[in-house]
Amino acid sequence: xxxxxxxxxxxxxxxxxxxxxxxxxxxxxxxxxxxxxxxxxxxxxxxxxxxxxxxxxxxxxxxxxxxxxxxxxxxxxxxxxxxxxxxxxxxxxxxxxxxxxxxxxxxxxxxxxxxxxxxxxxxxxxxxxxxxxxxxxxxxxxxxxx
Amino acid sequence: xxxxxxxxxxxxxxxxxxxxxxxxxxxxxxxxxxxxxxxxxxxxxxxxxxxxxxxxxxxxxxxxxxxxxxxxxxxxxxxxxxxxxxxxxxxxxxxxxxxxxxxxxxxxxxxxxxxxxxxxxxxxxxxxxxxxxxxxxxxxxxxxxx
Numbered sequence: 001x002x003x004x005x006x007x008x009x010x011x012x013x014x015x016x017x018x019x020x021x022x023x024x025x026x027x028x029x030x031x032x033x034x035x036x037x038x039x040x041x042x043x044x045x046x047x048x049x050x051x052x053x054x055x056x057x058x059x060x061x062x063x064x065x066x067x068x069x070x071x072x073x074x075x076x077x078x079x080x081x082x083x084x085x086x087x088x089x090x091x092x093x094x095x096x097x098x099x100x101x102x103x104x105x106x107x108x109x110x111x112x113x114x115x116x117x118x119x120x121x122x123x124x125x126x127x128x129x130x131x132x133x134x135x136x137x138x139x140x141x142x143x144x145x146x
Numbered sequence: 147x148x149x150x151x152x153x154x155x156x157x158x159x160x161x162x163x164x165x166x167x168x169x170x171x172x173x174x175x176x177x178x179x180x181x182x183x184x185x186x187x188x189x190x191x192x193x194x195x196x197x198x199x200x201x202x203x204x205x206x207x208x209x210x211x212x213x214x215x216x217x218x219x220x221x222x223x224x225x226x227x228x229x230x231x232x233x234x235x236x237x238x239x240x241x242x243x244x245x246x247x248x249x250x251x252x253x254x255x256x257x258x259x260x261x262x263x264x265x266x267x268x269x270x271x272x273x274x275x276x277x278x279x280x281x282x283x284x285x286x287x288x289x290x291x292x
Contacts, residue, residue, distance in 0.1 A: 002172050004195040005151055005203045008231055010277060018275050025248055025274075026148050026233065048233070049150040050198035057151045057195075057203060080276030082228040085154055087172065087194070102171055128171075129164050130226030131156060 040069025186215025
């Protein structure tokens with residue numbers, strides 16, 4: 001069961017510049033940064049609010065680490081902007097299986113590792129009215145790690 | 147001060163079909179529907195979670211009521227997908243003024259009426275790393291109105 005907007009993924013050319021924009025314009029601070037080599041991104045998570053399911057909503061700023069990564073190719077085609085949205089669930093495996101059974105293409109056979117040790121999968125945007133949609137189950141313990 | 151992700155605005159060709167997709171795929175139910183003639187949209191708000199500032203986060207599904215509306219033109223160019231993101235604040239006037247002072251273009255001189263009687267304004271996407279960004283102050287009392 002999807003119980004929150006977990007994050008909005010935003011692709012950018014330069015992570016440091018974009019983090020600085022969000023900090024100076026809105027006062028949003030970096031909660032966590034990491035490099036995900038499998039996804040080919042360097043990212044910053046900005047925590048915006050906590051949510052009624054015990055989780056939180058973030059902006060996820062994404063800079064590609066290589067041009068041939070999914071985000072790199074998307075950025076070359078579309079320019080900077082919203083790359084995907086993510087819903088939080090306590091059980092990404094069960095939700096992905098249920099959604100696959102409804103005929104929506106799930107992009108990974110098994111969930112992979114996302115931000116902050118979460119387990120994630122993606123749904124094909126052509127099956128989701130143009131929206132690349134991620135499902136995410138957070139790691140058990142979330143704490144700021146800069 | 148921006149204290150929550152208020153909503154993600156998603157442009158679609160057919161509101162009823164898209165609402166049905168979100169209901170059958172994820173179990174998200176319609177919280178509110180309305181037509182905003184000024185914005186040129188017919189919309190459905192799907193409430194996803196409540197937020198730590200006392201508000202909530204929604205998906206806002208948007209179908210243009212006329213081709214020459216902002217959403218209609220965007221949809222003709224981009225196809226279905228994420229149209230904008232919105233941050234919630236207790237004081238959209240103060241936040242819009244502060245952000246304008248930082249050199250970001252605010253699209254309205256004064257906030258206009260958005261979903262469910264809220265007061266809204268937009269920031270120019272070219273000043274926001276490609277993200278059309280809305281600021282929204284909810285009406286004092288929120289209750290489901292179908």
